[in-house]
Amino acid sequence: MGNSILQVTNLQKEYIGEITYKALNGIDFQLGENEFVAVMGPSGSGKTTFLNSVSTIDRPTIGEILINGRNPYSLDDEELAKFRRSELGFVFQDFNLVHTLTVKENILLPLTLDSLPADKMQQRLQHVSQFLGIEELLSKRIYEISGGQKQRVAIARAVIHEPSLLLADEPTGNLDSKAVNDVMNLFSSIHTELKTSILMVTHDPYVASFANRIIFIKDGKLYNEIHRGHNRKQFYQEIMDTLAFLGGGQHEL
Numbered sequence: 001m002g003n004s005i006l007q008v009t010n011l012q013k014e015y016i017g018e019i020t021y022k023a024l025n026g027i028d029f030q031l032g033e034n035e036f037v038a039v040m041g042p043s044g045s046g047k048t049t050f051l052n053s054v055s056t057i058d059r060p061t062i063g064e065i066l067i068n069g070r071n072p073y074s075l076d077d078e079e080l081a082k083f084r085r086s087e088l089g090f091v092f093q094d095f096n097l098v099h100t101l102t103v104k105e106n107i108l109l110p111l112t113l114d115s116l117p118a119d120k121m122q123q124r125l126q127h128v129s130q131f132l133g134i135e136e137l138l139s140k141r142i143y144e145i146s147g148g149q150k151q152r153v154a155i156a157r158a159v160i161h162e163p164s165l166l167l168a169d170e171p172t173g174n175l176d177s178k179a180v181n182d183v184m185n186l187f188s189s190i191h192t193e194l195k196t197s198i199l200m201v202t203h204d205p206y207v208a209s210f211a212n213r214i215i216f217i218k219d220g221k222l223y224n225e226i227h228r229g230h231n232r233k234q235f236y237q238e239i240m241d242t243l244a245f246l247g248g249g250q251h252e253l
């Protein structure tokens with residue numbers, strides 16, 4: 001499997017409130033270099049909590065997370081912000097773009113924060129916009145482009161700094177079926193051509209079938225995992241069978 005990009009050990013998360021709720025109950029997981037893994041499971045099983053722990057948004061109650069051998073939760077705020085900007089890329093369901101800025105400005109935002117030289121920025125922008133097929137959109141504002149185009153731009157922003165790990169939470173949740181296909185083909189290219197490791201939460205078996213491995217979470221624990229062979233259609237059927245076994249609380253498909 002090569003080196004591991006992400007190592008999760010005995011991850012536990014309790015939400016403390018009037019009633020304490022254990023959302024994750026001891027997850028062990030490893031993501032190898034250049035793996036593309038999808039996370040599935042019933043509604044409320046802990047998928048987003050898992051992703052948020054890895055993406056350094058939500059501190060675990062117990063357990064350890066290592067990304068490229070480093071524990072992000074041991075860093076101070078400034079180091080953590082830097083660590084996120086260099087190691088991680090994020091893609092969300094609702095795109096999280098700045099509407100009043102242009103496409104180009106949105107994509108360059110993470111690099112501006114790191115004050116990269118202008119010619120280097122331009123080089124990376126050109127490469128990434130070519131790769132994602134959005135060159136002709138660069139001067140448009142976000143409110144002028146379609147949902148599928150927005151997600152392309154969000155993906156460009158997430159990979160422009162060449163992160164070692166791309167994290168995505170329901171990246172196709174707000175897209176129509178044609179845009180879903182486009183975005184998933186892009187994820188595949190990012191995985192195979194840019195050699196970026198990907199961890200993606202989805203409830204959609206079709207979307208998950210683009211990954212090479214799927215882990216299923218149930219009641220805050222790892223329930224099962226399946227690996228894709230050569231045939232994506234066959235993998236899709238396997239996913240459906242596993243979900244049927246898993247039962248309970250699936251989203252409407």
Ligand SMILES: Nc1ncnc2c1ncn2[C@@H]1O[C@H](COP(=O)(O)OP(=O)(O)OP(=O)(O)O)[C@@H](O)[C@H]1O
Nearest residue numbers: 015017021023041042043044045046047048049050
């Ligand atoms: N901030 C919070 N405070 C208290 N409980 C929370 C909080 N966030 C999540 N939970 C609870 O933790 C459990 C896991 O939530 P999580 O969002 O990780 O599930 P999920 O598998 O992503 O669900 P879905 O598929 O519906 O998005 C749920 O029961 C949820 O109600």
